[in-house]
Amino acid sequence: xxxxxxxYFLENKKWLAFLVLINIGGFIYGIYYYxxxxxxxxxxxxxxxxxxxxxxxxxxxxxxxxxxxxxxxNWFLFLTAVGLIKVGIWTTLVLWFYSxxxxxxxxALNIAILILHVGMVLEGLVLIPRFSVKTKxxxxxxAWFLFNDWLDYFAGIHTLIPEGFAQLLMYxxxxxxxxxxxxxxxxxxxxxxxxxxxxxx
Numbered sequence: 001x002x003x004x005x006x007x008y009f010l011e012n013k014k015w016l017a018f019l020v021l022i023n024i025g026g027f028i029y030g031i032y033y034y035x036x037x038x039x040x041x042x043x044x045x046x047x048x049x050x051x052x053x054x055x056x057x058x059x060x061x062x063x064x065x066x067x068x069x070x071x072x073x074n075w076f077l078f079l080t081a082v083g084l085i086k087v088g089i090w091t092t093l094v095l096w097f098y099s100x101x102x103x104x105x106x107x108a109l110n111i112a113i114l115i116l117h118v119g120m121v122l123e124g125l126v127l128i129p130r131f132s133v134k135t136k137x138x139x140x141x142x143a144w145f146l147f148n149d150w151l152d153y154f155a156g157i158h159t160l161i162p163e164g165f166a167q168l169l170m171y172x173x174x175x176x177x178x179x180x181x182x183x184x185x186x187x188x189x190x191x192x193x194x195x196x197x198x199x200x201x
Contacts, residue, residue, distance in 0.1 A: 003129040010126055016067040019123075023060035026116060027053045037160050048151045051159065052091060052120070055083035059123050077131035079141050082184065084124030086145065086176045091117040093172060097165040128184065138185040145177035 009015045030053030031038075041049050058080040065072050095102055095114050102110045152158035153170040161169075 002125065006126040006129045010063070010066055010130065013067060016063045019063040020060050020067065023056045023063065023123075027057040027060065030056060034159075037157075041157055045151065045155070045157055048148050049157050051083070051087045051148075052117070055080055055087055055124075056120065059084060059120075059127075062127070072130075074131040074133060075137040075141065077127050078133050078137060078184065079144065081124045081127040081131070082141060082145065082177075082180045084120045084127075086124075086173075086180055088117045088120035088124065089176060090169065090173060091159075092121075093169065094159070094161055094165075097169075098162050101162050128187075131188070133185045133188045135185075138181060142177065142181040145181065146174070149173045149177055 009019070030050060034050050034053065037049060038046055047054060058076070062072055062077065062080055092114060095110060095117075149170075152173065153166075158166075158169075158173075
């Protein structure tokens with residue numbers, strides 16, 4: 001079912017063109033949203049600061065390469081899928097936990113942001129059938145996300161949010177990094193082994 005869902009969007013030129021454009025737009029708005037935080041953050045930390053825009057532009061690039069029928073490295077698809085799902089879930093939780101803060105003054109804008117981040121999760125899901133994961137790729141991607149989590153919560157570069165749930169969100173972020181990378185790695189490994197068994201029999 002997930003493969004059919006993936007094929008419907010990622011093997012259709014019109015959908016791919018739309019996904020490129022909408023994600024570039026999301027990236028531009030995301031950079032605008034982070035503009036203040038980037039102004040007070042060291043430049044070398046910017047790639048670790050712009051969580052949502054980073055994975056959105058990765059997906060735009062992925063969609064463009066698929067549109068041009070270009071090969072995409074498995075590690076990049078894996079990284080992008082995990083990032084989209086992880087950040088999409090994290091932001092949805094932030095909007096939920098701090099709903100009184102975010103929806104009191106900019107209801108329509110934050111509803112749109114919520115919908116877009118749910119969309120990020122869906123974009124991550126459509127990538128899952130399109131890559132296989134080797135152990136070294138799994139370890140590298142896991143290390144990337146854990147390092148990013150460490151920078152977020154111990155170097156203080158996570159997205160600026162009100163006080164109150166930061167510690168809970170830290171646990172969720174580290175947990176999601178470990179769970180999502182492992183889940184996708186072992187899921188894809190199991191699918192590969194099942195296919196290999198059928199081919200050998």
